[in-house]
Amino acid sequence: MAKSANKYKNSVSDIHIFQNKILSWYDQHARSLPWRAEKGTPPAEAYHVWLSEIMLQQTTVSAVKPYFEKFLKLWPAVHDLANATQDEVMHAWAGLGYYSRARNLHKAAQVIAFEHEGVFPDNEKALRALPGVGDYTSAAITSIAFQKEATVIDGNIQRIFARVMAYDGLFPKDAKHFKALVAPYFSGTGVRAGDFAQALMDIGSGICTPRSPDCVQCPIVEQCRAHAVQDVASYPKKAAKKKVPKKQGFVYIVADAQGRLLVERRPETGILAQTLGFPTSHWQEGTTPAHSDLMYDIQETSHSITHVFTHFHLTLTLCKARVQIPNNYLWLDVDAPEMQGLPTLFNKVYNEISKTV
Ligand code: SF4
The missing domain is CATH 3.90.79.10 (Nucleoside Triphosphate Pyrophosphohydrolase)
Structure with missing residues (x-):
């Protein structure tokens, strides 16, 4: 049966090897991004992680970089953003698209500044209560800013694991089942939880790309079932799309x-x-x-x-x-x-x- 959990299960030691390969790769190849902490420095500030993750929704890294830098220059801390007017925030956001993100960003900044005394919540549940913060963003902030284990799955990471497992379920219908299968891979990463998530983000955007994955460069090629059967292009499997009006x-x-x-x-x-x-x-x-x-x-x-x-x-x-x-x-x-x-x-x-x- 396509959704049988056993079919996709890996042993604890296999998962451990997988994690080590990902983290070793990250030590050598991590992208340097304005919202990331450099190697050997304390984790990035939650404000920076949150701001970048909201901007990166449906938007490329190259488009986000100048906006991220502009926002930090205008509003260096979350209470500065909370005290801006909505017009100022919308004006600074103009051109980045999906404007509800900017309105939610401003509302969430006010919640953090005025209800949490400027301190970001450090767990997924409390983060998810903020306007505009969903499962993925709350998990990303928890792991990257607070170094706590969380199952971080965006489109890029979904693609990697769907290929590694040769997952036959259909997205988005089976996303919940898939998340439960993938969760053990995020467990045991400890203080490197954020590095693990960010490594997957980098591999998803630079190596395990949608159309032409560079499997030769991939640190987990030996664990990848889709690669083993030379059927990478079939994963992830998507439900037929509705026609866009x-x-x-x-x-x-x-x-x-x-x-x-x-x-x-x-x-x-x-x-x-x-x-x-x-x-x-x-x-x-x-x-x-x-x-x-x-x-x-x-x-x-x-x-x-x-x-x-x-x-x-x-x-x-x-x-x-x-x-x-x-x-x-x-x-x-x-x-x-x-x-x-x-x-x-x-x-x-x-x-x-x-x-x-
Ligand atoms: S081996 Fe290829 S398909 Fe498999 S995870 Fe790596 S890049 Fe993706």
């Missing part, structure tokens, strides 16, 4: 007599909540949506932008228009600093505007 809408480029552009503060809830953006129609799947009632003299252009959200793809057609009721709207100069802080969707629109004139 495609939505469409209009975005309005409205200029006043001085050439300033109209932007709006988006609603408090929903997608891109509270960020600045150009006004749009409704976004809908299937049929073309109606134009916004507030716009007139609308000229649809041949220019459009597309953007991929987690649950749908969006195409917005750029329209020149005039506005009837500029309530809740702002006029901004084309080169106003706020234009540099637009979320990626509206930054794409901004970059497209010059092509429509």
Whole structure:
């Protein structure tokens, strides 16, 4: 049976050998990252680990580095971040995407600063109670900042173990069963719990990559069942994906007599909540949506932008228009600093505007 635990079990001594190989590899090859402690120094601060892990969700290391450094410069400690306004945090986050992360980051900083007296909780349960902190992030902070054993599984680490075990379960359906199977590998790492997790992160991102794993360089190649049967490409096995809906809408480029552009503060809830953006129609799947009632003299252009959200793809057609009721709207100069802080969707629109004139 595919989900039989015995099929995937390894002896304690095999797991011990596996851990030693991973840790020896890390001693030689650990990536140097701004949020990591250097070898032989005390563990990284929980604030740094938390900040980096929130930023790294769905985002690459190279994209995160400048934001991490900017945040630490602006807010060197968690109480500094807690005392910032939400607008300041959103503005600093602009361009990194998935804006609910920034709102949760700010809320969590306030919980830590004002309810935990600025001290990060050092266990998974209490960390999971913070806004925006889930199973993976709480386990990562526990092991990296506090050197406590925790089962740290993100997409990269899942891929490694699915291949090492030649795991036939399907993701995400069998993720819970898989986590229980993998847990013994994280047990017994002691004060090196954080190094073990970070080594797996490095191997997952640099060696055991999704499409072309470099098994020759892999420290655990001898333990890898998928490699042994030369079937690495089959793991991890994923359940068939649902089709991603495609939505469409209009975005309005409205200029006043001085050439300033109209932007709006988006609603408090929903997608891109509270960020600045150009006004749009409704976004809908299937049929073309109606134009916004507030716009007139609308000229649809041949220019459009597309953007991929987690649950749908969006195409917005750029329209020149005039506005009837500029309530809740702002006029901004084309080169106003706020234009540099637009979320990626509206930054794409901004970059497209010059092509429509
Ligand atoms: S041997 Fe290859 S497939 Fe197996 S864990 Fe290492 S890199 Fe991944």
